Amino acid sequence: MxxxxxxxxxxxxxxxxxxxxxxxxxxxxxNEHVNIIVGDNEAGKSTILEIIALVxxxxxxxxxxxxxxxxxxxxxxxxxxxxxxxxxxxxxxxxxxxxxxxxxxxxxxxxxxxxxxxxxxxxxxxxxxxxxxxxxxxxxxxxxxxxxxxxxxxxxxxxxxxxxxxxxxxxxxQPRGLGFATVNMNTVSNSSGVDYKLRQLLRDFVTPQESALIALEHRKARADITSGILGEVNNRIEAEGESFGVGLQMDQSANANWDVSVTPHIDDTPFSLLGHGRQVATKIALSMSRSAERTQFVLVEEPENHLSHTELMKVLDSIKSLSGGRQLFITTHSSFVLNRLGFDALHLMHNAQITPLAVGAISADTIKYFQRQSGYDTLRLAIAGKAVVVEGPSDEMIFNLAFQRLTGKDPRACGIDVIALGTRGKRALELAKALGKKIAVLRDNDGEDPSHWRTQAGDLIQSGQREMFIGDIAGGRTLEPQLFSANDETTLRDVLGLAADADVLDYMLKNKTESAWVISNSGQQLNWPTYIIDAVAFANVN
Known part of the structure; x- marks a missing residue:
């Protein structure tokens, strides 16, 4: 952990x-320390936090x-x-x-x-x-x-x-001495909408003696207004006749307690008038600043909501630095949040079932890697039913096109998420193994025999479950020469709209994404490199 x-x-x-x-x-x-609960919408993430707060x-x-x-x-x-x-x-x-x-x-x-x-x-x-x-x-x-x-x-x-x-x-x-704080990312636009939990967070800073004194002064002030200026108004109402005893008084019921009447401010600005990001960051800071003896558990729902990237980084750093001895429960749709707080804390929700990451399933080196490379799309990989990981956007477009042409279906319609993660296929295999996910990793051979890369992946590869697909050296180092080798040069020249004297392969290597985009939208039937055909067949098996 x-x-x-x-x-x-x-x-x-x-x-x-x-x-x-x-x-x-x-x-x-x-987990003892941090629990990051992820999953699709309506998977039950927020309901777990709700159960803890309710009980x-x-x-x-x-x-x-x-x-x-x-x-x-x-x-x-x-x-x-x-x-x-x-x-x-x-x-x-x-x-x-x-x-x-x-x-x-x-x-x-x-x-x-x-x-x-x-x-x-x-x-x-x-x-x-x-x-x-x-x-x-x-x-x-x-x-x-x-x-x-x-x-x-x-x-x-x-x-x-x-x-x-x-x-x-x-x-x-709530049993005395057993404390928790709930932080949701709802924002408010009027003072009456300041949520209960924010008021509770603020009230916890008030001692019982101060609360009693505030309540006394608050009641006295309301009574003074009733007997003072409202008394004069009531006399005029009575003088009109036929008032049936109706008059005006300040509300003295429980609905008018002092903590309902007192409105949170920051720098003399009402909380409800702050920007959404500032509201969210303030609620989290208040929750995390309380002593661990008073809040052993902190429940945070989707901290990324309403926050810019910079503000989110500050909030996550605040959560880490102020967590103390608390046990944290966090729901998120953000890979950045998951990576920053620690992928090893993940619990995956799917169809109202929760699956924790096995202890030691992810190496300490990979966890540190994700924390430093927080943009790595771990959450998308975790939630995917089946995943195909490719190196870049051109590989993604070509694989999607090949899948459609070979199967007559779109990968997404088959529950397959095609994800571009650069050259980090081995990290993806490690995640997939830890999560029990079916995954295909496509990568360039970069001048090495495919066996070299499979040997490096070791037991992260499992036949029928986690496979690595790599083009033969004879076809070229990367996707573009592989496509060039599998197809007639004249066909590619026509698809790309190149002049007769243009070097087709050189153009494709210098314009990888543009070439893949044109090919994807051309409608032209092409031949596919063997490793792509094999990857499509693997991904298309239930």
Missing amino acids: NQSFCHNQGMITRVKATNYRCFQQLDFEP IGGRARGRWAVDDLNPYWFNQAIVKHYVEEHRSGQNPDLPLIDLEVYLSVNTPGSERLRGIHNSNGEDCPGLRMRIVPDPDRLEELAEYLRHENLPELIPTDLFMTDWRDFSGEKITR
């Missing part, structure tokens, strides 16, 4: 979920779970299956939601949470939230279930949240 992050004082050891949103079953064992803090998106509970919390495939069985006259068990967060015994604030009341029967600290039928409304639920044609929705108005620690004790608030 990335050594730039300090030893963790306590950690989440496991996250389990049953029937929650996209997860029918989730069993996630995070530890009792809130979903800033709202108490009991207030936010709705039918769409339940996994829709499970609900559909239940309803189909019910309609067919069977008596299936109602789907229930079960969420658990397991903690290490050295986690501050977890001593009182230890017990065996978890689905594993394990003696450890932790928290569990279940969504179950409300015992006070079982008769209503039974009557509802007597109907034959139920809608494909769970009647959550008849359900309740059962929130307990692993000792079996019910809890109603």
Whole structure:
């Protein structure tokens, strides 16, 4: 694991979920320090962060779970299956939601949470939230279930949240001493839209004594306004007659607490009027600046959103330098974020299943390489169903064209991502091996026999799974002479629109990308070098 992050004082050891949103079953064992969760849209990345926040803090998106509970919390495939069985006259068990967060015994604030009341029967600290039928409304639920044609929705108005620690004790608030910070990349455009978590971050800097004093002064100020200037207004309203006792008062309810009325500012500018990038960077800085004793866990959702490249570099450096003993959970669509924070921290999400990178699967040298070459498209390679890695844009265009001509299909339609990664095919093979990905690497022979490059790759090559395709020396060092050798010179001259006295191969070598572009758009049938034909055949096999 990335050594730039300090030893963790306590950690989440496991996250389990049953029937929650996209997860029918989730069993996630995070890394001790950094966890970078990647995957396609709707794969379940953000839902993992939501589960952690919900089970530890009792809130979903800033709202108490009991207030936010709705039918769409339940996994829709499970609900559909239940309803189909019910309609067919069977008596299936109602789907229930079960969420658990397991903690290490050295986690501050977890001593009182230890017990065996978890689905594993394990003696450890932790928290569990279940969504179950409300015992006070079982008769209503039974009557509802007597109907034959139920809608494909769970009647959550008849359900309740059962929130307990692993000792079996019910809890109603986030356990004291067990802290986490959630940083989403949402931005706000008005003061009322400042999200709950930002207010919570700021309020944590206020001591209980200061909070009580602020609340007192705030109530007194509202009372003074009510009895003062509003008193005069109310007298005029009453004097008009037929007012039915209506008057104006400052709101003294919980909706008018001081922390709702106080608006965050930076350099005298309201937070809501800051640029999106500044808002995002500020929220992350506030989360990371708090002491590790108060925030053992930090949940960051897509830190790249709204940030320029320069600002993103600053934010990532801040995360690394201020992480302290925290355990980090980060979702991202950015290879830069993944490489910068450490590819060895990757967890790949696909179809609501999570696959961690095996310990030691990536060499320390490659991890450092990615961190220094942060533009390497590791995330695209990680998410691809099947990958074909080529050296440059001309190779990419020619392979795509050859695939279309030889198979009648576009590579993308077959779940194949063709990626140009320069001369770093061996790094790509290492990643593919670690991720269990099928990959074809095409590279120039550069004057060496193909066996030379395959020998260098060693056990990174696996027949039928990870292959390297290289043109024979007789065909030339690079793609262009390989194409030239496989085709009639007159045909290439016509395709490229060259004069009769032009040197076709010289033109192709000096104009690689332009030549590939013209060939790709010509509609002319060409012969393909053997190594490209072999690569197409390999990639096209399911």
